[in-house]
Each structure stands twice: as C-alpha cells, then as structure tokens.
Amino acid sequence: MKTWHCDGDDDCLDGTDERDCPTNPPGSPCSFTQFQCANRRQCIPKSFQCDGAVDCDDSSDEVGCCKYNFCI
Numbered sequence: 001m002k003t004w005h006c007d008g009d010d011d012c013l014d015g016t017d018e019r020d021c022p023t024n025p026p027g028s029p030c031s032f033t034q035f036q037c038a039n040r041r042q043c044i045p046k047s048f049q050c051d052g053a054v055d056c057d058d059s060s061d062e063v064g065c066c067k068y069n070f071c072i
C-alpha cells in the first residue's frame with residue numbers, strides 16, 4: 001500500500017501531503033523520503049527507485065534492484 005503522506009511526491013498538487021514531514025537526515029541533501037543517487041547530486045522520490053526507468057544520471061537508482069531473482 002502506498003503512503004501518500006511524506007513520500008516526496010506532491011500528490012495533492014498543493015503540497016499539503018508533503019507538509020509536517022520529519023526533517024532531513026543530518027548531512028544528507030535528500031529528505032528521508034528520497035533516494036540519493038550515487039553521484040550525491042540528485043535526490044529522487046523513493047518510489048522512483050527500482051521502477052524500471054533511469055532517474056539518476058548515473059543510473060544508480062536502478063542498480064541493486066532484484067526482480068524475479070535477478071539482481072542488476
């Protein structure tokens with residue numbers, strides 16, 4: 001089940017579901033709802049990790065994903 005609140009995606013289109021979220025982990029440029037790309041320059045919503053589409057410039061969001069016992 002998807003949790004809409006604080007998932008890094010603006011689902012309400014006015015940002016209200018992304019309010020009152022816990023703050024970023026110390027030292028991380030990404031919020032706790034986000035996946036940090038290996039290049040440390042990009043943050044993407046966690047839901048974008050292992051979704052089959054490359055979102056990080058370095059493809060790190062699709063590395064280490066396992067599907068049908070096959071891991072990249």
Ligand SMILES: [Ca+2]
Nearest residue numbers: 004007009011
């Ligand atoms: Ca959301």
Ligand SMILES: [Ca+2]
Nearest residue numbers: 048051053055
């Ligand atoms: Ca992706």
